[in-house]
Amino acid sequence: MSTFFRGRHFITTQEFTNDEIELMLDLARDLKIKFTHGVPTPYLLYKTLFLIFFDESTRTRNSMQAGIAQLGGTGIFLTPDKMQIAHGEVAKDTGIILSRFGDGIGIRFCKFKEGNKYIREMAKHSKAPVMNLQDDVYHPFQVLADLMTIQEKFGKNLKGLKVGISWAYAESHLKPLSVPQSQILLFTRFGMDVTLAYPEGFDLMPEIVEQAKKNAEKYGGKLEISHKMEDAFVDADVVIPKNWGGFFVSDNPDEIRAEQAKHKNWICTEELMKLTKKHSIYMHALPADRGKEVVDSVIDGPHSVVYDEAENRLHTAKAVMALLMGGRF
Numbered sequence: 001m002s003t004f005f006r007g008r009h010f011i012t013t014q015e016f017t018n019d020e021i022e023l024m025l026d027l028a029r030d031l032k033i034k035f036t037h038g039v040p041t042p043y044l045l046y047k048t049l050f051l052i053f054f055d056e057s058t059r060t061r062n063s064m065q066a067g068i069a070q071l072g073g074t075g076i077f078l079t080p081d082k083m084q085i086a087h088g089e090v091a092k093d094t095g096i097i098l099s100r101f102g103d104g105i106g107i108r109f110c111k112f113k114e115g116n117k118y119i120r121e122m123a124k125h126s127k128a129p130v131m132n133l134q135d136d137v138y139h140p141f142q143v144l145a146d147l148m149t150i151q152e153k154f155g156k157n158l159k160g161l162k163v164g165i166s167w168a169y170a171e172s173h174l175k176p177l178s179v180p181q182s183q184i185l186l187f188t189r190f191g192m193d194v195t196l197a198y199p200e201g202f203d204l205m206p207e208i209v210e211q212a213k214k215n216a217e218k219y220g221g222k223l224e225i226s227h228k229m230e231d232a233f234v235d236a237d238v239v240i241p242k243n244w245g246g247f248f249v250s251d252n253p254d255e256i257r258a259e260q261a262k263h264k265n266w267i268c269t270e271e272l273m274k275l276t277k278k279h280s281i282y283m284h285a286l287p288a289d290r291g292k293e294v295v296d297s298v299i300d301g302p303h304s305v306v307y308d309e310a311e312n313r314l315h316t317a318k319a320v321m322a323l324l325m326g327g328r329f
C-alpha cells in the first residue's frame with residue numbers, strides 16, 4: 001500500500017485522489033483500533049521527523065510528536081527564532097539540509113500570502129516528504145481528521161449529507177482561511193451538500209471556491225454560498241461554525257478586527273442548533289473562542305463532537321506519516 005505514497009509531499013488533499021484519501025482513512029482507523037488496544041505499530045522505527053512551527057499549536061504539534069513516537073520514530077520540534085531562518089536562511093537551504101538529516105519535514109506557517117509559498121519552496125528542494133501542518137491556504141491534516149469524524153458518525157457513504165460551514169465571530173487572533181478552504185475542497189469530493197455562509201467581505205480565496213465548485217460538479221456534491229448564518233444550519237447534518245480573518249477586507253489587522261466586530265451576532269447558539277436535524281453534529285477544529293464563536297451549551301452539549309474530532313488528529317497524522325515516510329506494513 002505504501003508504495004503509492006512513499007516520498008510524496010502532503011500540502012493539500014487536492015493532490016491526492018479520493019481512493020488515496022480513503023486508504024489514508026482506512027489506515028487511520030486501523031491505527032486507532034491498535035492504539036486503543038495497546039498494540040504496537042512501529043512502522044517508522046528509527047525515522048526522524050523535523051517539525052518547524054512558525055505559529056502556535058496544541059493539537060497539530062502534539063499529534064505529530066506523539067504520533068511519530070508511537071510509530072517508533074523521533075520528532076524534533078523547531079521554531080524559526082532558534083534556527084538560522086531568523087538570520088535569513090532561505091527555505092531551499094533549510095529544506096535540503098533537514099532532508100539530508102532525516103525522513104520528513106512538517107511545517108506550520110499561516111502568514112497570509114507567505115505560508116504556502118514557503119512550504120512549496122521547501123518541498124521543491126527537499127528529498128524527504130514535506131507535510132503542511134497548516135498554512136494560509138490549506139490545513140490538510142485537520143480536514144482529514146474532520147472527514148474521519150464525519151464518517152464515524154454517518155458511515156462511509158456521505159452523498160447528500162448536508163454540511164453547513166459558517167463564519168463566526170472571534171477575538172483571540174486573526175484565524176487563517178485554511179480550515180474552511182480545505183473543508184469545501186474535500187467535502188465536495190465526497191458528495192456532500194455544502195452551504196458556506198459568511199458576512200459580506202469575508203470571502204475565501206476565489207480560486208479555492210472555483211476549485212471546490214469543480215469538485216462538486218465532478219463528484220456529485222454541492223456548494224452554495226450565503227450571507228445569512230441561518231442558511232448553514234437549516235436541515236444540516238453537520239455544522240462547522242468557525243472564525244476566519246477577512247483578509248480581503250484589508251491588509252491591516254486593526255481594520256480587519258474592526259470589520260469583524262460588526263458581526264458579533266455571528267455566534268453558534270442553541271437557537272441555531274434547533275434549525276439543524278435532530279441527529280446533527282457540531283464540529284470545530286479548535287481552539288474555539290467560547291462565548292464569541294459558540295456558546296458553552298453548544299460546544300459542551302449533546303451535538304458536539306469536538307473532542308472526537310481532535311482525537312482523530314492523532315490517528316490521521318500517524319497514517320499520513322507512516323505512508324509518506326516510508327513505512328513498511
Ligand SMILES: NC(=O)OP(=O)(O)O
Pocket residue numbers: 056057058059060061134142285286287
Ligand atoms: N486545529 C488545530 O490545528 O489546532 P492547533 O492550532 O492547536 O494545532
